[in-house]
Amino acid sequence: MIGRSGIAAVLLLVCAAAPAVAGTLSGETSLWIGIDPLGAGLEALDLGFGVDYTLGAVTLSTDGLLILPGTWVWQGFSAVGRVGGYGLTTNVLFGPSTTDYLYAEAIVDLSIAGIDVAWHAAQLSDAVLGGPADGWALRIAGSVGVLDLVSISEFGARIEDDEFDGITIVHAATGEERHYATDPVVPGQGFTGEKLSLRGLPFCCADIDTRLYFSCAGFEYVSFGVTGIEVGAVPWLKFDVDLTFQLQTKSLALAPRLSLGEVLCVELYAELDGDAFSVLSLDGIRFYGVELACELGPVTVRDVVVLDLNRYAITTEAYGSVVERRTDAIDDGHDVYPDYWEMFSIAYCGDGCCAGDLTFLLNVYFDEASTSLFDWAMTHVEAKAPLGEQFRFTLGMEALPIGVDSLTFGFHVDW
Amino acid sequence: MTWKATRLGSILLLVGLMLTLTACFGHWFTPPQVAVLIVGPPVQVGGRYEVLISVADMPDGGVAGIQLGTVAQRAIEFANVDVGTIVAEGQSGFRVTAQDYAAGPPVEGCLIAVYGGAPIVSGPVLKLSFEATGVPAVTLDDTRIWLANDTPTWIAGWSLDTGPAYYTKKVGTR
Numbered sequence: 001m002i003g004r005s006g007i008a009a010v011l012l013l014v015c016a017a018a019p020a021v022a023g024t025l026s027g028e029t030s031l032w033i034g035i036d037p038l039g040a041g042l043e044a045l046d047l048g049f050g051v052d053y054t055l056g057a058v059t060l061s062t063d064g065l066l067i068l069p070g071t072w073v074w075q076g077f078s079a080v081g082r083v084g085g086y087g088l089t090t091n092v093l094f095g096p097s098t099t100d101y102l103y104a105e106a107i108v109d110l111s112i113a114g115i116d117v118a119w120h121a122a123q124l125s126d127a128v129l130g131g132p133a134d135g136w137a138l139r140i141a142g143s144v145g146v147l148d149l150v151s152i153s154e155f156g157a158r159i160e161d162d163e164f165d166g167i168t169i170v171h172a173a174t175g176e177e178r179h180y181a182t183d184p185v186v187p188g189q190g191f192t193g194e195k196l197s198l199r200g201l202p203f204c205c206a207d208i209d210t211r212l213y214f215s216c217a218g219f220e221y222v223s224f225g226v227t228g229i230e231v232g233a234v235p236w237l238k239f240d241v242d243l244t245f246q247l248q249t250k251s252l253a254l255a256p257r258l259s260l261g262e263v264l265c266v267e268l269y270a271e272l273d274g275d276a277f278s279v280l281s282l283d284g285i286r287f288y289g290v291e292l293a294c295e296l297g298p299v300t301v302r303d304v305v306v307l308d309l310n311r312y313a314i315t316t317e318a319y320g321s322v323v324e325r326r327t328d329a330i331d332d333g334h335d336v337y338p339d340y341w342e343m344f345s346i347a348y349c350g351d352g353c354c355a356g357d358l359t360f361l362l363n364v365y366f367d368e369a370s371t372s373l374f375d376w377a378m379t380h381v382e383a384k385a386p387l388g389e390q391f392r393f394t395l396g397m398e399a400l401p402i403g404v405d406s407l408t409f410g411f412h413v414d415w
Numbered sequence: 416m417t418w419k420a421t422r423l424g425s426i427l428l429l430v431g432l433m434l435t436l437t438a439c440f441g442h443w444f445t446p447p448q449v450a451v452l453i454v455g456p457p458v459q460v461g462g463r464y465e466v467l468i469s470v471a472d473m474p475d476g477g478v479a480g481i482q483l484g485t486v487a488q489r490a491i492e493f494a495n496v497d498v499g500t501i502v503a504e505g506q507s508g509f510r511v512t513a514q515d516y517a518a519g520p521p522v523e524g525c526l527i528a529v530y531g532g533a534p535i536v537s538g539p540v541l542k543l544s545f546e547a548t549g550v551p552a553v554t555l556d557d558t559r560i561w562l563a564n565d566t567p568t569w570i571a572g573w574s575l576d577t578g579p580a581y582y583t584k585k586v587g588t589r
Contacts, residue, residue, distance in 0.1 A: 071458055098580045129451060129471055129576070130583030168584040173455040175467050175506070175539045177584070330508045330535070 057081045072096040073171045085110045100127035105182045115142040120159045122182035133184035146200045154193035157184045221246045267291040269323045288312045289323035302345040340365040356386030450573035457551045466553045468541040471582045477534030479565040484525035490559035493522040495549030506539040537584035
Protein backbone atom coordinates (compact mmCIF):
# COMPACT_ATOMS: atom_id res chain seq x y z
CA MET A 1 0.00 0.00 0.00
CA ILE A 2 1.26 3.40 -0.79
CA GLY A 3 1.76 5.12 2.50
CA ARG A 4 -0.79 7.51 3.88
CA SER A 5 2.00 9.74 5.12
CA GLY A 6 2.04 11.51 1.83
CA ILE A 7 4.87 9.70 0.23
CA ALA A 8 4.65 9.62 -3.49
CA ALA A 9 6.69 6.92 -5.12
CA VAL A 10 8.25 6.95 -8.53
CA LEU A 11 9.23 3.54 -9.73
CA LEU A 12 12.18 3.50 -12.05
CA LEU A 13 13.40 0.14 -13.17
CA VAL A 14 16.98 0.33 -14.19
CA CYS A 15 18.43 -2.65 -15.90
CA ALA A 16 21.92 -2.99 -17.14
CA ALA A 17 22.59 -5.43 -19.88
CA ALA A 18 25.17 -7.97 -18.93
CA PRO A 19 26.76 -10.56 -21.09
CA ALA A 20 25.84 -14.10 -20.33
CA VAL A 21 28.76 -16.18 -19.27
CA ALA A 22 28.16 -19.86 -19.85
CA GLY A 23 24.62 -19.59 -18.49
CA THR A 24 21.72 -17.19 -18.89
CA LEU A 25 21.85 -13.97 -16.94
CA SER A 26 18.67 -12.02 -16.34
CA GLY A 27 17.17 -9.79 -13.74
CA GLU A 28 15.61 -6.52 -12.79
CA THR A 29 16.25 -3.55 -10.58
CA SER A 30 13.53 -1.35 -9.17
CA LEU A 31 14.07 2.11 -7.81
CA TRP A 32 11.30 3.72 -5.80
CA ILE A 33 11.50 7.47 -5.43
CA GLY A 34 8.99 9.13 -3.15
CA ILE A 35 7.60 12.49 -4.21
CA ASP A 36 5.08 14.40 -2.13
CA PRO A 37 3.43 17.09 -4.25
CA LEU A 38 1.93 18.65 -1.11
CA GLY A 39 5.06 18.52 0.96
CA ALA A 40 8.77 18.74 0.63
CA GLY A 41 9.11 17.05 -2.75
CA LEU A 42 11.32 13.97 -2.65
CA GLU A 43 10.41 11.98 0.43
CA ALA A 44 11.68 8.47 0.05
CA LEU A 45 13.84 6.33 -2.12
CA ASP A 46 13.57 2.55 -2.05
CA LEU A 47 15.75 0.36 -4.19
CA GLY A 48 14.82 -3.24 -4.94
CA PHE A 49 16.94 -5.33 -7.20
CA GLY A 50 17.16 -8.90 -8.36
CA VAL A 51 19.43 -10.93 -10.58
CA ASP A 52 18.85 -14.46 -11.88
CA TYR A 53 21.60 -16.63 -13.32
CA THR A 54 20.61 -19.93 -14.85
CA LEU A 55 23.34 -22.50 -15.17
CA GLY A 56 22.11 -25.77 -16.51
CA ALA A 57 19.26 -26.99 -14.32
CA VAL A 58 19.98 -24.59 -11.49
CA THR A 59 18.93 -20.96 -11.23
CA LEU A 60 20.90 -18.75 -8.87
CA SER A 61 19.15 -15.61 -7.70
CA THR A 62 19.78 -12.65 -5.50
CA ASP A 63 17.40 -9.95 -4.41
CA GLY A 64 17.61 -7.14 -1.94
CA LEU A 65 15.91 -4.09 -0.52
CA LEU A 66 17.63 -0.81 0.12
CA ILE A 67 15.69 2.06 1.67
CA LEU A 68 17.64 5.17 0.92
CA PRO A 69 19.33 7.19 2.24
CA GLY A 70 20.99 4.35 4.05
CA THR A 71 19.02 1.35 5.30
CA TRP A 72 20.03 -1.80 3.45
CA VAL A 73 17.29 -3.98 4.88
CA TRP A 74 18.51 -7.28 3.51
CA GLN A 75 20.08 -9.21 0.69
CA GLY A 76 18.91 -12.70 -0.12
CA PHE A 77 20.48 -15.40 -2.26
CA SER A 78 18.83 -18.53 -3.53
CA ALA A 79 19.50 -21.53 -5.73
CA VAL A 80 16.65 -23.53 -7.21
CA GLY A 81 17.03 -26.47 -9.51
CA ARG A 82 15.98 -29.98 -10.38
CA VAL A 83 18.21 -32.76 -11.57
CA GLY A 84 16.46 -35.96 -12.47
CA GLY A 85 14.03 -36.70 -9.70
CA TYR A 86 15.83 -34.52 -7.20
CA GLY A 87 14.78 -30.95 -6.46
CA LEU A 88 16.94 -28.45 -4.63
CA THR A 89 15.98 -25.15 -3.02
CA THR A 90 18.38 -23.12 -0.93
CA ASN A 91 17.95 -19.68 0.58
CA VAL A 92 20.44 -17.52 2.46
CA LEU A 93 19.58 -14.14 3.95
CA PHE A 94 21.94 -11.39 5.10
CA GLY A 95 21.36 -8.09 6.84
CA PRO A 96 23.91 -5.84 5.15
CA SER A 97 23.19 -2.73 7.22
CA THR A 98 24.32 -4.57 10.32
CA THR A 99 26.68 -6.91 8.41
CA ASP A 100 24.86 -9.92 9.81
CA TYR A 101 24.17 -13.36 8.48
CA LEU A 102 20.52 -13.98 9.36
CA TYR A 103 19.11 -17.23 8.04
CA ALA A 104 19.80 -20.18 5.77
CA GLU A 105 17.52 -22.90 4.46
CA ALA A 106 18.01 -25.98 2.28
CA ILE A 107 15.27 -28.20 0.90
CA VAL A 108 15.93 -31.37 -1.07
CA ASP A 109 12.98 -33.30 -2.42
CA LEU A 110 12.44 -36.34 -4.57
CA SER A 111 9.53 -38.44 -5.65
CA ILE A 112 9.82 -42.18 -5.99
CA ALA A 113 7.11 -44.72 -6.58
CA GLY A 114 4.39 -42.30 -5.58
CA ILE A 115 6.11 -41.32 -2.36
CA ASP A 116 7.25 -37.72 -1.95
CA VAL A 117 10.23 -37.23 0.32
CA ALA A 118 11.50 -33.80 1.32
CA TRP A 119 14.39 -32.96 3.61
CA HIS A 120 14.35 -29.49 5.14
CA ALA A 121 17.24 -27.93 7.06
CA ALA A 122 17.52 -24.39 8.40
CA GLN A 123 19.63 -22.21 10.64
CA LEU A 124 18.74 -18.92 12.31
CA SER A 125 21.58 -16.77 13.54
CA ASP A 126 21.80 -15.02 16.86
CA ALA A 127 21.58 -11.69 15.05
CA VAL A 128 17.84 -12.32 14.92
CA LEU A 129 15.82 -12.13 18.10
CA GLY A 130 14.54 -15.68 18.47
CA GLY A 131 17.85 -17.21 17.43
CA PRO A 132 20.20 -18.91 17.44
CA ALA A 133 18.52 -22.07 16.30
CA ASP A 134 19.08 -24.81 13.80
CA GLY A 135 17.55 -28.10 12.85
CA TRP A 136 16.08 -30.23 10.12
CA ALA A 137 12.92 -32.13 9.33
CA LEU A 138 11.95 -34.99 7.06
CA ARG A 139 8.61 -34.99 5.29
CA ILE A 140 7.30 -38.17 3.70
CA ALA A 141 3.97 -38.14 1.90
CA GLY A 142 2.11 -40.74 -0.07
CA SER A 143 -1.29 -42.15 -0.87
CA VAL A 144 -2.80 -45.53 -0.13
CA GLY A 145 -6.06 -45.88 -1.94
CA VAL A 146 -8.20 -42.90 -0.96
CA LEU A 147 -6.02 -42.09 2.03
CA ASP A 148 -3.36 -39.39 1.97
CA LEU A 149 -0.64 -39.94 4.57
CA VAL A 150 1.92 -37.33 5.59
CA SER A 151 4.68 -37.92 8.11
CA ILE A 152 6.84 -35.05 9.34
CA SER A 153 9.78 -36.03 11.54
CA GLU A 154 11.25 -32.99 13.28
CA PHE A 155 14.85 -32.76 14.40
CA GLY A 156 14.99 -29.22 15.72
CA ALA A 157 12.94 -27.70 12.92
CA ARG A 158 9.31 -27.40 11.91
CA ILE A 159 8.08 -26.97 8.38
CA GLU A 160 5.15 -25.10 6.97
CA ASP A 161 1.88 -26.94 6.58
CA ASP A 162 -1.80 -26.14 7.03
CA GLU A 163 -1.34 -25.82 10.78
CA PHE A 164 2.04 -24.16 10.99
CA ASP A 165 3.09 -21.04 9.15
CA GLY A 166 6.85 -21.43 8.98
CA ILE A 167 9.01 -18.51 9.99
CA THR A 168 8.82 -14.81 9.22
CA ILE A 169 11.84 -12.59 9.82
CA VAL A 170 10.98 -8.95 10.48
CA HIS A 171 13.24 -5.92 10.11
CA ALA A 172 12.57 -4.04 13.34
CA ALA A 173 13.19 -0.55 11.96
CA THR A 174 10.97 -0.76 8.89
CA GLY A 175 8.60 -3.66 9.53
CA GLU A 176 9.65 -5.32 6.26
CA GLU A 177 9.21 -9.11 6.32
CA ARG A 178 10.71 -12.20 4.70
CA HIS A 179 9.00 -15.57 4.97
CA TYR A 180 10.48 -19.07 4.79
CA ALA A 181 9.01 -22.54 5.11
CA THR A 182 11.49 -24.08 7.54
CA ASP A 183 11.51 -22.84 11.13
CA PRO A 184 14.46 -23.92 13.27
CA VAL A 185 13.15 -23.96 16.81
CA VAL A 186 16.04 -24.96 19.04
CA PRO A 187 19.81 -24.84 19.01
CA GLY A 188 21.38 -28.25 18.68
CA GLN A 189 20.06 -31.37 17.09
CA GLY A 190 18.03 -34.35 18.12
CA PHE A 191 14.53 -35.59 17.61
CA THR A 192 12.01 -32.97 18.64
CA GLY A 193 8.71 -34.03 17.16
CA GLU A 194 6.70 -36.24 14.88
CA LYS A 195 3.49 -35.29 13.15
CA LEU A 196 1.34 -37.81 11.33
CA SER A 197 -1.57 -36.66 9.20
CA LEU A 198 -4.13 -38.90 7.60
CA ARG A 199 -6.64 -37.40 5.22
CA GLY A 200 -9.69 -38.88 3.60
CA LEU A 201 -10.43 -41.61 6.11
CA PRO A 202 -13.95 -42.72 5.16
CA PHE A 203 -16.35 -42.85 8.09
CA CYS A 204 -19.95 -43.46 7.08
CA CYS A 205 -21.20 -40.15 5.69
CA ALA A 206 -17.98 -38.14 5.95
CA ASP A 207 -14.26 -38.27 5.36
CA ILE A 208 -12.20 -37.66 8.47
CA ASP A 209 -8.85 -35.93 8.63
CA THR A 210 -6.69 -36.95 11.57
CA ARG A 211 -3.51 -35.46 12.93
CA LEU A 212 -1.27 -36.93 15.60
CA TYR A 213 1.65 -35.01 17.06
CA PHE A 214 4.36 -36.16 19.43
CA SER A 215 7.17 -34.00 20.70
CA CYS A 216 10.04 -34.84 22.96
CA ALA A 217 7.81 -34.03 25.87
CA GLY A 218 5.65 -36.93 24.71
CA PHE A 219 2.14 -36.95 23.34
CA GLU A 220 0.98 -33.46 22.34
CA TYR A 221 -2.36 -33.92 20.64
CA VAL A 222 -4.49 -35.95 18.32
CA SER A 223 -7.28 -34.32 16.39
CA PHE A 224 -10.09 -35.46 14.17
CA GLY A 225 -11.66 -33.06 11.75
CA VAL A 226 -14.55 -33.13 9.34
CA THR A 227 -15.34 -30.22 7.06
CA GLY A 228 -18.47 -29.22 5.21
CA ILE A 229 -21.06 -31.24 7.10
CA GLU A 230 -24.38 -30.39 5.51
CA VAL A 231 -27.59 -29.93 7.42
CA GLY A 232 -30.22 -31.60 5.32
CA ALA A 233 -33.09 -29.17 5.69
CA VAL A 234 -30.88 -26.11 5.77
CA PRO A 235 -28.86 -26.06 2.56
CA TRP A 236 -27.17 -22.75 3.37
CA LEU A 237 -25.73 -24.02 6.65
CA LYS A 238 -22.62 -26.19 6.94
CA PHE A 239 -20.48 -27.22 9.87
CA ASP A 240 -16.83 -27.92 10.35
CA VAL A 241 -16.06 -30.13 13.32
CA ASP A 242 -12.71 -30.47 15.01
CA LEU A 243 -12.23 -32.76 17.99
CA THR A 244 -8.84 -32.44 19.67
CA PHE A 245 -7.43 -34.50 22.50
CA GLN A 246 -4.50 -33.11 24.43
CA LEU A 247 -2.89 -34.64 27.47
CA GLN A 248 -5.12 -32.91 29.99
CA THR A 249 -7.81 -31.36 27.86
CA LYS A 250 -10.27 -32.29 25.19
CA SER A 251 -11.89 -29.71 22.97
CA LEU A 252 -14.66 -29.88 20.46
CA ALA A 253 -14.95 -27.03 17.99
CA LEU A 254 -18.05 -26.66 15.89
CA ALA A 255 -17.66 -23.98 13.27
CA PRO A 256 -20.88 -23.15 11.46
CA ARG A 257 -20.46 -21.68 8.01
CA LEU A 258 -22.87 -19.81 5.84
CA SER A 259 -23.06 -20.90 2.22
CA LEU A 260 -25.22 -18.54 0.19
CA GLY A 261 -23.85 -19.52 -3.18
CA GLU A 262 -23.30 -17.08 -6.01
CA VAL A 263 -25.90 -14.68 -7.29
CA LEU A 264 -24.62 -13.42 -10.64
CA CYS A 265 -23.16 -9.97 -10.18
CA VAL A 266 -24.11 -9.45 -6.54
CA GLU A 267 -22.08 -10.85 -3.69
CA LEU A 268 -23.30 -10.62 -0.13
CA TYR A 269 -20.65 -10.78 2.55
CA ALA A 270 -22.35 -12.50 5.46
CA GLU A 271 -21.66 -14.72 8.42
CA LEU A 272 -23.63 -16.42 11.12
CA ASP A 273 -24.32 -14.31 14.17
CA GLY A 274 -24.19 -16.12 17.46
CA ASP A 275 -22.54 -16.52 20.82
CA ALA A 276 -18.84 -16.81 20.18
CA PHE A 277 -18.49 -19.19 23.11
CA SER A 278 -21.40 -21.42 22.24
CA VAL A 279 -22.07 -22.28 18.65
CA LEU A 280 -25.19 -23.99 19.80
CA SER A 281 -26.71 -20.54 19.83
CA LEU A 282 -27.18 -19.06 16.37
CA ASP A 283 -28.95 -15.74 16.59
CA GLY A 284 -29.13 -14.86 12.92
CA ILE A 285 -27.16 -13.84 9.90
CA ARG A 286 -24.98 -10.77 9.93
CA PHE A 287 -24.49 -9.04 6.59
CA TYR A 288 -21.30 -7.03 6.71
CA GLY A 289 -20.71 -6.16 3.08
CA VAL A 290 -22.13 -6.02 -0.41
CA GLU A 291 -20.33 -6.14 -3.72
CA LEU A 292 -21.75 -5.38 -7.14
CA ALA A 293 -19.57 -6.41 -10.06
CA CYS A 294 -20.08 -6.42 -13.80
CA GLU A 295 -17.76 -7.22 -16.67
CA LEU A 296 -18.39 -5.28 -19.86
CA GLY A 297 -15.85 -6.64 -22.29
CA PRO A 298 -12.42 -5.54 -21.14
CA VAL A 299 -13.93 -3.23 -18.53
CA THR A 300 -14.86 -4.37 -15.02
CA VAL A 301 -17.01 -2.19 -12.80
CA ARG A 302 -17.24 -2.90 -9.07
CA ASP A 303 -18.87 -1.30 -6.09
CA VAL A 304 -17.89 -2.63 -2.66
CA VAL A 305 -19.61 -1.52 0.53
CA VAL A 306 -18.63 -2.32 4.11
CA LEU A 307 -21.57 -2.39 6.50
CA ASP A 308 -19.61 -2.96 9.72
CA LEU A 309 -16.40 -0.93 9.76
CA ASN A 310 -15.62 -1.88 13.33
CA ARG A 311 -14.83 -5.44 12.37
CA TYR A 312 -14.36 -5.38 8.61
CA ALA A 313 -12.51 -3.27 6.08
CA ILE A 314 -11.70 -3.10 2.38
CA THR A 315 -8.33 -4.54 1.51
CA THR A 316 -5.92 -2.48 -0.53
CA GLU A 317 -5.47 -2.96 -4.25
CA ALA A 318 -2.60 -5.36 -3.70
CA TYR A 319 -4.97 -7.71 -1.84
CA GLY A 320 -7.90 -7.61 -4.21
CA SER A 321 -10.05 -4.79 -2.79
CA VAL A 322 -12.45 -7.14 -1.03
CA VAL A 323 -14.22 -6.96 2.31
CA GLU A 324 -12.24 -8.82 4.92
CA ARG A 325 -12.45 -9.24 8.65
CA ARG A 326 -9.79 -7.08 10.24
CA THR A 327 -8.43 -9.87 12.40
CA ASP A 328 -8.11 -12.15 9.38
CA ALA A 329 -6.33 -9.40 7.47
CA ILE A 330 -3.80 -9.04 10.25
CA ASP A 331 -3.28 -12.78 10.52
CA ASP A 332 -2.77 -13.05 6.77
CA GLY A 333 -0.64 -9.93 6.48
CA HIS A 334 -3.12 -8.08 4.30
CA ASP A 335 -3.27 -4.29 4.24
CA VAL A 336 -6.67 -2.67 4.56
CA TYR A 337 -8.16 0.79 4.37
CA PRO A 338 -9.56 1.13 7.90
CA ASP A 339 -11.79 4.17 7.36
CA TYR A 340 -13.36 3.80 3.92
CA TRP A 341 -16.88 2.36 3.85
CA GLU A 342 -17.30 2.18 0.07
CA MET A 343 -15.16 1.69 -3.01
CA PHE A 344 -16.21 2.30 -6.60
CA SER A 345 -13.86 0.80 -9.14
CA ILE A 346 -13.35 0.78 -12.89
CA ALA A 347 -10.70 -1.52 -14.31
CA TYR A 348 -9.61 -2.02 -17.89
CA CYS A 349 -7.40 -4.79 -19.24
CA GLY A 350 -6.72 -4.90 -22.96
CA ASP A 351 -4.02 -5.79 -25.40
CA GLY A 352 -1.05 -3.51 -25.48
CA CYS A 353 1.13 -2.73 -28.43
CA CYS A 354 3.92 -5.18 -27.75
CA ALA A 355 2.89 -8.56 -26.44
CA GLY A 356 1.78 -7.14 -23.14
CA ASP A 357 -1.43 -6.06 -21.45
CA LEU A 358 -2.51 -2.48 -21.17
CA THR A 359 -4.16 -2.08 -17.77
CA PHE A 360 -5.89 0.79 -16.05
CA LEU A 361 -7.46 0.89 -12.59
CA LEU A 362 -9.46 3.69 -11.02
CA ASN A 363 -10.64 3.18 -7.44
CA VAL A 364 -12.65 5.85 -5.64
CA TYR A 365 -13.06 5.53 -1.87
CA PHE A 366 -15.62 7.12 0.42
CA ASP A 367 -15.35 7.96 4.10
CA GLU A 368 -18.36 9.00 6.16
CA ALA A 369 -16.13 11.39 8.09
CA SER A 370 -15.26 13.21 4.87
CA THR A 371 -16.79 16.60 4.19
CA SER A 372 -16.35 16.29 0.42
CA LEU A 373 -19.09 15.68 -2.10
CA PHE A 374 -20.62 12.21 -1.66
CA ASP A 375 -18.17 11.54 1.21
CA TRP A 376 -15.35 11.24 -1.35
CA ALA A 377 -12.12 10.53 0.51
CA MET A 378 -9.49 9.19 -1.86
CA THR A 379 -8.90 8.26 -5.48
CA HIS A 380 -6.36 5.64 -6.46
CA VAL A 381 -5.15 5.29 -10.05
CA GLU A 382 -2.86 2.65 -11.55
CA ALA A 383 -1.88 2.20 -15.19
CA LYS A 384 0.57 -0.11 -16.91
CA ALA A 385 1.48 0.04 -20.57
CA PRO A 386 3.97 -2.01 -22.58
CA LEU A 387 6.40 0.07 -24.59
CA GLY A 388 8.25 -2.87 -26.05
CA GLU A 389 8.65 -6.59 -25.63
CA GLN A 390 10.91 -6.08 -22.64
CA PHE A 391 9.91 -2.62 -21.56
CA ARG A 392 6.85 -1.49 -19.56
CA PHE A 393 5.74 1.84 -18.18
CA THR A 394 3.87 2.24 -14.90
CA LEU A 395 1.88 5.18 -13.60
CA GLY A 396 0.20 5.59 -10.26
CA MET A 397 -1.50 8.34 -8.33
CA GLU A 398 -3.42 8.84 -5.12
CA ALA A 399 -5.47 11.97 -4.55
CA LEU A 400 -7.04 13.24 -1.32
CA PRO A 401 -9.51 16.09 -0.86
CA ILE A 402 -6.56 18.36 -0.07
CA GLY A 403 -4.79 17.50 -3.32
CA VAL A 404 -2.61 14.90 -5.01
CA ASP A 405 -1.01 12.83 -2.27
CA SER A 406 1.37 10.68 -4.27
CA LEU A 407 2.62 10.09 -7.76
CA THR A 408 4.24 6.96 -9.12
CA PHE A 409 6.13 6.63 -12.36
CA GLY A 410 8.09 3.57 -13.32
CA PHE A 411 9.87 1.68 -15.99
CA HIS A 412 10.33 -2.06 -16.09
CA VAL A 413 12.90 -3.75 -18.26
CA ASP A 414 13.37 -7.52 -18.46
CA TRP A 415 16.89 -8.48 -19.43
CA MET B 416 13.19 -50.18 -10.44
CA THR B 417 9.67 -49.82 -9.06
CA TRP B 418 10.37 -52.57 -6.56
CA LYS B 419 13.48 -50.75 -5.36
CA ALA B 420 11.65 -47.47 -5.07
CA THR B 421 8.85 -49.03 -3.08
CA ARG B 422 11.38 -50.66 -0.80
CA LEU B 423 13.21 -47.39 -0.29
CA GLY B 424 10.00 -45.62 0.56
CA SER B 425 9.07 -48.31 3.03
CA ILE B 426 12.46 -48.05 4.68
CA LEU B 427 12.10 -44.30 5.02
CA LEU B 428 8.67 -44.68 6.59
CA LEU B 429 10.04 -47.34 8.94
CA VAL B 430 12.91 -45.08 9.96
CA GLY B 431 10.46 -42.28 10.68
CA LEU B 432 8.33 -44.58 12.80
CA MET B 433 11.34 -45.83 14.75
CA LEU B 434 12.47 -42.31 15.45
CA THR B 435 9.01 -41.49 16.70
CA LEU B 436 9.06 -44.40 19.05
CA THR B 437 12.59 -43.94 20.29
CA ALA B 438 11.92 -40.28 21.09
CA CYS B 439 14.35 -37.82 22.48
CA PHE B 440 17.42 -39.16 24.23
CA GLY B 441 17.86 -35.88 26.06
CA HIS B 442 18.75 -33.65 23.14
CA TRP B 443 15.65 -31.59 23.44
CA PHE B 444 15.49 -28.45 25.44
CA THR B 445 13.31 -25.47 25.01
CA PRO B 446 14.95 -22.09 25.33
CA PRO B 447 12.98 -19.81 27.62
CA GLN B 448 10.51 -17.79 25.69
CA VAL B 449 11.13 -14.15 26.53
CA ALA B 450 8.51 -11.62 25.63
CA VAL B 451 10.11 -8.49 24.21
CA LEU B 452 9.00 -4.95 23.44
CA ILE B 453 11.24 -3.74 20.62
CA VAL B 454 11.99 -0.12 19.83
CA GLY B 455 13.46 0.24 16.36
CA PRO B 456 15.95 2.92 15.39
CA PRO B 457 14.71 6.11 13.70
CA VAL B 458 14.41 5.64 9.95
CA GLN B 459 14.40 8.68 7.71
CA VAL B 460 11.44 8.77 5.36
CA GLY B 461 11.73 11.91 3.33
CA GLY B 462 11.67 14.90 5.61
CA ARG B 463 10.43 12.92 8.60
CA TYR B 464 11.69 10.11 10.78
CA GLU B 465 9.77 7.00 11.80
CA VAL B 466 10.25 4.72 14.80
CA LEU B 467 8.50 1.35 14.89
CA ILE B 468 7.56 -0.19 18.23
CA SER B 469 7.01 -3.93 17.98
CA VAL B 470 6.39 -6.92 20.20
CA ALA B 471 7.75 -10.44 19.92
CA ASP B 472 6.83 -13.69 21.62
CA MET B 473 4.16 -12.15 23.82
CA PRO B 474 2.61 -14.72 26.17
CA ASP B 475 -1.02 -15.31 27.12
CA GLY B 476 -2.26 -15.03 23.58
CA GLY B 477 -0.56 -11.74 22.79
CA VAL B 478 -0.93 -8.02 23.38
CA ALA B 479 -4.32 -6.33 23.08
CA GLY B 480 -3.43 -3.03 24.73
CA ILE B 481 -0.37 -0.94 25.49
CA GLN B 482 0.07 2.07 27.72
CA LEU B 483 3.23 4.14 27.48
CA GLY B 484 3.18 6.25 30.62
CA THR B 485 0.69 8.79 31.88
CA VAL B 486 0.49 12.55 31.62
CA ALA B 487 2.14 12.74 35.04
CA GLN B 488 4.77 10.10 34.28
CA ARG B 489 5.52 9.99 30.59
CA ALA B 490 7.28 6.92 29.22
CA ILE B 491 8.54 8.23 25.88
CA GLU B 492 11.50 10.59 25.68
CA PHE B 493 12.51 12.23 22.41
CA ALA B 494 15.85 13.82 21.62
CA ASN B 495 16.26 16.38 18.83
CA VAL B 496 12.60 16.16 17.84
CA ASP B 497 10.15 18.95 17.00
CA VAL B 498 7.36 18.23 19.47
CA GLY B 499 4.72 19.82 17.27
CA THR B 500 5.30 17.29 14.52
CA ILE B 501 4.99 14.08 16.56
CA VAL B 502 2.32 11.66 15.33
CA ALA B 503 1.62 8.23 16.80
CA GLU B 504 -0.11 5.71 14.59
CA GLY B 505 -1.27 2.22 15.48
CA GLN B 506 -0.01 -0.77 13.50
CA SER B 507 -1.39 -4.28 12.95
CA GLY B 508 -4.90 -3.17 13.86
CA PHE B 509 -3.96 -1.16 16.95
CA ARG B 510 -5.54 2.25 17.37
CA VAL B 511 -4.10 5.10 19.40
CA THR B 512 -6.90 6.23 21.67
CA ALA B 513 -5.04 8.93 23.60
CA GLN B 514 -1.69 10.65 23.27
CA ASP B 515 -0.02 13.70 24.75
CA TYR B 516 3.37 15.29 24.24
CA ALA B 517 5.18 17.91 26.29
CA ALA B 518 7.76 20.28 24.85
CA GLY B 519 10.05 19.84 27.80
CA PRO B 520 12.96 19.82 27.76
CA PRO B 521 13.25 16.96 27.32
CA VAL B 522 10.43 16.32 24.87
CA GLU B 523 8.28 13.62 26.41
CA GLY B 524 5.14 11.77 25.50
CA CYS B 525 2.58 9.25 26.62
CA LEU B 526 -0.09 7.30 24.81
CA ILE B 527 -2.54 4.45 24.99
CA ALA B 528 -3.22 2.10 22.09
CA VAL B 529 -5.67 -0.78 22.05
CA TYR B 530 -6.83 -3.47 19.70
CA GLY B 531 -10.31 -4.88 19.94
CA GLY B 532 -9.73 -8.03 17.94
CA ALA B 533 -7.24 -10.84 18.16
CA PRO B 534 -4.19 -9.94 20.24
CA ILE B 535 -0.76 -9.63 18.63
CA VAL B 536 1.91 -12.15 19.58
CA SER B 537 4.62 -10.73 17.33
CA GLY B 538 4.70 -7.72 15.04
CA PRO B 539 4.66 -3.94 14.97
CA VAL B 540 2.06 -2.21 17.15
CA LEU B 541 2.99 1.49 17.00
CA LYS B 542 4.71 3.91 14.67
CA LEU B 543 5.98 7.25 15.91
CA SER B 544 6.79 9.79 13.21
CA PHE B 545 8.24 13.26 13.62
CA GLU B 546 10.51 15.91 12.19
CA ALA B 547 13.99 16.13 13.66
CA THR B 548 15.98 19.12 14.76
CA GLY B 549 19.20 17.12 14.91
CA VAL B 550 20.09 13.45 15.16
CA PRO B 551 16.86 12.06 16.61
CA ALA B 552 16.49 9.40 19.28
CA VAL B 553 13.53 7.83 21.03
CA THR B 554 13.83 6.04 24.35
CA LEU B 555 11.21 4.34 26.49
CA ASP B 556 11.08 4.00 30.26
CA ASP B 557 10.07 0.41 30.84
CA THR B 558 8.98 1.14 34.41
CA ARG B 559 6.15 3.25 33.01
CA ILE B 560 4.92 0.83 30.37
CA TRP B 561 2.02 -1.56 30.76
CA LEU B 562 1.03 -4.30 28.34
CA ALA B 563 -2.30 -6.07 28.56
CA ASN B 564 -3.87 -9.08 26.95
CA ASP B 565 -7.57 -9.64 26.48
CA THR B 566 -8.21 -12.10 29.32
CA PRO B 567 -8.04 -9.28 30.71
CA THR B 568 -4.79 -9.19 32.66
CA TRP B 569 -1.48 -7.36 32.58
CA ILE B 570 1.33 -9.12 30.79
CA ALA B 571 4.28 -9.73 33.07
CA GLY B 572 7.81 -10.85 32.45
CA TRP B 573 8.50 -8.91 29.29
CA SER B 574 11.63 -6.90 28.63
CA LEU B 575 12.45 -3.79 26.64
CA ASP B 576 14.98 -4.24 23.87
CA THR B 577 16.38 -1.57 21.60
CA GLY B 578 19.09 -3.79 20.21
CA PRO B 579 17.76 -6.31 17.72
CA ALA B 580 17.67 -5.23 14.11
CA TYR B 581 15.64 -8.33 13.24
CA TYR B 582 13.18 -10.54 15.03
CA THR B 583 11.10 -13.58 14.19
CA LYS B 584 7.35 -13.57 13.90
CA LYS B 585 5.84 -16.99 14.33
CA VAL B 586 2.18 -17.81 14.10
CA GLY B 587 0.51 -21.18 14.09
CA THR B 588 1.88 -23.11 17.00
CA ARG B 589 0.26 -26.48 16.74
